Amino acid sequence: MTEFTPLASTAGGMMIGLSAVLLMLWEGRIAGISGIAGRLLPPYLDKAFPSRLAFVIGLVAAPLAMMAATGAPVAQTVSSNIPLMIAAGLLVGFGSVWGNGCTSGHGVCGLSRLSTRSMVATAVFMTVAFITVFVVRHVLGG
Secondary structure (H helix, E strand, O other), X not given: OOOOOHXXXXXXXHHHHHHHHHHHHHHOOOOOHHHHHHOXXXXXXXXXXXXXXXXXXXXXXXXXXXXXXXXXXXXXXXXXXXXXXXXXXXXXXXXXXXXXXXXXXXXXXXXXXXXXXXXXXXXXXXXXXXXXXXXXXXXXXX
């Protein structure tokens, strides 16, 4: 079971929101992780490359910094089923491309801009997530 952590969750949400606002302010860009990460490869090696790289490095470094600061391990998804994890990653990548954005782009930035497309995308993400959790926990017994 996942722990109920309202203070840590609120602080994390505030930091995500702040980073999205700062990226929009400084770069004029939406903080969609799939778009930022996807533009780390050629032909997108432009003047914004260093800020995109710093953003992705921050995503990787943040849990490591948290672990160093608290001494506690950071919650993560772990599975010994490598083919399942590969399939899940490919499905998420495909969904991000097909949906013109990921959960961070639509759920955080799109909803705050009252984008109808983002509202629909986020509703679909959440519905599929609820169904997936139900099936994995209650049907498959995982």
